Amino acid sequence: xxxxxxxxxxxxxxxxxxxxxxxxxxxxxxxxxxxxxxxxxxxxxxxxxxxxxxxxxxxxxxxxxxxxxxxxxxxxxxxxxxxxxxxxxxxxxxxxxxxxxxxxxxxxxxxxxxxxxxxxxxxxxxxxxxxxxxxxx
Amino acid sequence: xxxxxxxxxxxxxxxxxxxxxxxxxxxxxxxxxxxxxxxxxxxxxxxxxxxxxxxxxxxxxxxxxxxxxxxxxxxxxxxxxxxxxxxxxxxxxxxxxxxxxxxxxxxxxxxxxxxxxxxxxxxxxxxxxxxxxxxxxxxxxxxxxxxxxxxxxxxxxx
Numbered sequence: 001x002x003x004x005x006x007x008x009x010x011x012x013x014x015x016x017x018x019x020x021x022x023x024x025x026x027x028x029x030x031x032x033x034x035x036x037x038x039x040x041x042x043x044x045x046x047x048x049x050x051x052x053x054x055x056x057x058x059x060x061x062x063x064x065x066x067x068x069x070x071x072x073x074x075x076x077x078x079x080x081x082x083x084x085x086x087x088x089x090x091x092x093x094x095x096x097x098x099x100x101x102x103x104x105x106x107x108x109x110x111x112x113x114x115x116x117x118x119x120x121x122x123x124x125x126x127x128x129x130x131x132x133x134x135x136x137x
Numbered sequence: 138x139x140x141x142x143x144x145x146x147x148x149x150x151x152x153x154x155x156x157x158x159x160x161x162x163x164x165x166x167x168x169x170x171x172x173x174x175x176x177x178x179x180x181x182x183x184x185x186x187x188x189x190x191x192x193x194x195x196x197x198x199x200x201x202x203x204x205x206x207x208x209x210x211x212x213x214x215x216x217x218x219x220x221x222x223x224x225x226x227x228x229x230x231x232x233x234x235x236x237x238x239x240x241x242x243x244x245x246x247x248x249x250x251x252x253x254x255x256x257x258x259x260x261x262x263x264x265x266x267x268x269x270x271x272x273x274x275x276x277x278x279x280x281x282x283x284x285x286x287x288x289x290x291x292x293x294x295x
Contacts, residue, residue: 022156022164030156030164032206032217033280054287067166074258078188131188136260
């Protein structure tokens with residue numbers, strides 16, 4: 001099953017607020033991590049940055065399913081994406097665009113020299129859900 | 138079991154997110170709005186708002202696996218706690234006060250960056266809890282971005 005990303009999610013993906021990714025190993029242990037970038041590839045795919053050899057990277061190569069939460073803080077909205085890892089790119093337009101964005105994010109967050117893109121991991125969107133939450137009373 | 142440095146971190150951290158998985162190994166993410174470490178130093182109570190409930194209890198009752206990453210934003214210091222589900226319960230007034238403390242930490246850290254115009258959005262971002270989950274923490278990992286991210290701190294790697 002493949003879902004289409006609505007146009008209204010695009011500015012949220014570009015808002016610079018870190019997203020949260022959950023993966024699961026082949027032996028059933030979940031893993032949560034903060035990710036700095038969810039890149040819109042087309043209306044059925046996003047790319048996530050592969051910066052370090054991490055548990056997340058190992059997990060999605062064992063078990064391709066992933067869950068990503070993207071926050072629109074001013075809009076009081078959270079977007080929940082169910083994803084499936086398809087392949088990894090180490091060159092090309094998606095990689096180059098993500099590399100530029102990563103450098104900008106690193107510069108803005110004091111992480112220059114720490115953030116370095118190794119690959120753009122391409123995921124198919126299985127489902128997308130918009131959750132709005134109320135203002136705090 | 139959890140070192141003092143991380144216990145102090147839990148007092149000042151301001152963002153949390155949990156992960157579970159179902160019986161088909163499909164991962165699920167859950168917003169977290171508060172946390173508290175029990176006096177035994179290994180039972181972590183994780184507070185979840187309404188928006189984080191989907192798949193939570195059924196996944197935990199199926200396989201007991203839970204991971205939660207807690208961060209101090211925007212410093213990016215973060216740790217991941219992995220453990221086994223113990224129980225869940227409805228929230229109490231004390232839990233609501235814990236979430237309020239996290240909300241205040243978040244506001245104090247982010248308001249200087251976002252500006253007063255964002256005050257209502259930032260306050261709403263840390264939602265009120267509806268369920269409290271107790272987790273027996275078995276492992277703690279460093280999650281602060283950088284080459285050391287992912288190192289296991291508890292129990293220490295050989």
